[in-house]
Amino acid sequence: MSRWLNRVIGRVTMYRLVLLVLVAIAAAAVALSLVGALAFPVRDLLATGVVAVGASYLTSRVFALAFRTKPHPESSLITGLLLFFLFYPSTAASDLASVALAATIASSSKYLFAVRARHIFNPAAIGALAVSLLQLNAAVWWVATGALLPLTAIGAFLVLYRSRRLAVGVTFVVIAAVIGAARIAALGTDPIAALASALTSFPLVFLAGFMLSEPLTLPPRRWQQLTVAALVAVLFSVPFQLGPVFSSPELALVAGNAVAFAFGQRRGIRLDYLGKRRLTPTAWELAFAPHAPVGFRPGQYLELTVPHRADFRGMRRTFSISSAPAPEGPITVAMTVPDRSSSFKRALLELEPGTRVTATGIGGDFTLPTDATVPLLLVAGGIGITPFASQLAHLAASGEPRDVVVVYAVRDTAELGYAELLESSGARVVLVSRERPAALPANWEWAGIRLTGDLLREAVPDLARRRAYVSGSPGFVSDIRNALKRSGVRRILTDSFSGY
Ligand SMILES: Cc1cc2nc3c(=O)[nH]c(=O)nc-3n(C[C@H](O)[C@H](O)[C@H](O)COP(=O)(O)OP(=O)(O)OC[C@H]3O[C@@H](n4cnc5c(N)ncnc54)[C@H](O)[C@@H]3O)c2cc1C
Structure with missing residues (x-):
């Protein structure tokens, strides 16, 4: 079963998988609305969806142009869809304008709140938070409804399984569900019904699967990721107020992103491509000179971004670092190159020495024990x-x-x-x-x-x-x-x- 699952979902990139799942949930919402199982009229769903996705796509192109970078269309479509699931579906011009503003702020945040090619906050969460702080609209997270939960749960499982972040998602869902259910039960509801209510009326599974899991805003180590998941769960499920600011799922997530950032090591790493050598008839080793010393532990991986006209597998790939840490030394990675290879690997092999690429993070826990006596x-x-x-x-x-x-x-x-x-x-x-x-x-x-x-x-x-x-x-x-x-x-x- 796990072999089959790996083969099927391993064929698409993470971004493509998230996009496909979100499109499926959106289609299910429209279908449920058509049969009367969802309270929102189809025209409200369509209007809000088109505005959220359209504004996110267009503004991300504008910002990419202004900042002279390549746009990442899939990422902008995902941000737009996430915002669609957050804001109350409506055809009112003022509501749609506020959704468009949320999408614009989300796109801008990828550049404005970014440190070396890496954004700090979940763009959809920061867009929703800004619009609610401006009191123009409020994210209601309508996607959290029993009718959409089965599909949301399957999609969230696939994404977390594919990104190997099931433990992160489960930690968040369990803590937030237990606290949420305890709060509901305290009002006199039976505990099982309280748990069911927490799972169906709070966007626990949705947030865990498609927002908390975003790779660029998670810290590099497993224990740090679990800490952030637990913190976001507590902030998510315990109501609080700080002056004019009320607790909300988007605020909890943004606070978690800030803590993740504070864990460090998530800055984009600038690398100059040095050259390649054939490792085997089907594998190449590529060497890069980092601009500043890069701290990593042997066994960790990095994520390389190579801007190019990408096929559906996208512009980023993860590779284990094959060289040992050395303050001045180059960093090497090695990859197999099949006959019919992805556009990413072709672009990587065609790089001219001296070309600058970025690595968007180093992470992983596949490291040797510090105790040297362990065989x-x-x-x-x-x-x-x-x-x-x-x-x-x-x-x-x-x-x-x-x-x-x-x-x-x-x-x-x-x-x-x-x-x-x-x-x-x-x-x-x-x-x-x-x-x-x-x-x-x-x-x-x-x-x-x-x-x-x-x-x-x-x-x-x-x-x-x-x-x-x-x-x-x-x-x-x-x-x-x-x-x-x-x-x-x-x-x-x-x-x-x-x-x-
Ligand atoms: C933690 C971690 C560490 C990793 N470390 C390494 C590492 O050290 N070295 C390494 O090589 N990989 C590593 N990987 C895997 C790596 O990230 C890539 O997923 C893998 O190399 C596949 O690359 P690719 O998508 O470019 O496809 P390719 O390797 O180019 O192709 C894989 C298969 O997909 C098919 N395919 C490719 N493109 C298309 C297309 N457009 N349409 C249809 N079929 C297509 C190919 O024909 C081939 O059968 C690691 C992954 C993780 C998660």
Whole structure:
């Protein structure tokens, strides 16, 4: 099931997935209105929707022109749709004008409240908040209705699953639902009915799935993301007033964004492209010189933005950093390039040395334990070797002895990337490939043609006492994680390269 899900939703980018889900919810709202299951007339829904989406799309183009950047049409359509679900549907000119203003403020916030190519606040939330502070309109979050909840919940699950932020979404929903239900129950309602009421009348699931999950406004580490989720949940569900400002979901989210920003490390990183080298017949390594020293831990990833005429997969991609941290050194990433590749990868490979690109953040928790006595098992499927390349290079540079076994599964031996680095790291390497190589370095052994639980147990008899790290395509990662669990491995960290 998880393999199938990964394959299906891994085909589209996060932005495309959110857009598709929001369009589906909007279509469902219109259909429900037509059959009388939603109180708003179709013409009010359509008028507000067209104004919100149209204003967001047009103003984002204007701001992109003014700030001489490429517009991001999908992001503007998402912002417009989010605003559509927030404001009371109406055909009144003043209401529509305030929705258009909210969309304009949302678009402007991507540039005005931004630090190095990265906006600080959720644009839709800041647009809605500004319009309500100006007392021109108030976001009612009409999307929070029982009739739309099943579709909203499925969509939110897909988005959070795809972005690996289920824990963040669940943390928010559980805390906000419990507090919300307790408040309703305190008025004398039965607790189960109070919980149902909290879930259907507050926009918990919608906010968790499509707004809190926005990658650019989340902090980089998992614990920081969970802290922000918990904070937004409390501010969301406990009413308060600060002078003329009343609590609201959009205020809770904006406050959470500010805390996320304070966690730091989310600034856009300017990189000069240095050049590329072939890693294997199907993979390239690309090197970049950062303008200022970049702090990262081996095993973390960065998100690269390459402006170009993008196909439906968009202008951004996440890649694990394959180089070790070095104050003055270049940063490298490595990627496979299939015959029929995305426009992003083609544009990346065509970059001229010296071209400036931005990375919009470094993050991830796929990092080695600080306790050097923990024995490790690093399992890579193909290009999944990249975070391990960084970690092994770092260990070699620091001279820190660790007990490491690398299991490296590749289609054939020509596809072995970073072989020299693995060899010089001194780690024991268990190779799994279609054919047995004629010769292997001293600390390497060939274990078979297919990586299975049996092969793992045989090749690494003490695997149950090791902390395991698994990296590669989502299908590979879920298969190996299951095999390791069945073999008694208790601590398993995974880095799932969604997109393959
Ligand atoms: C935490 C994390 C770390 C990652 N680290 C790495 C890493 O270190 N190295 C790495 O290579 N990847 C990594 N990835 C995956 C990476 O982000 C991309 O998702 C992946 O490389 C796929 O890239 P792509 O979308 O450019 O498609 P491609 O790799 O170009 O293509 C993938 C498949 O989609 C098909 N396809 C591509 N474009 C189109 C199109 N327009 N229409 C139809 N079909 C198309 C191709 O034919 C191919 O079958 C990581 C992902 C995550 C989440």
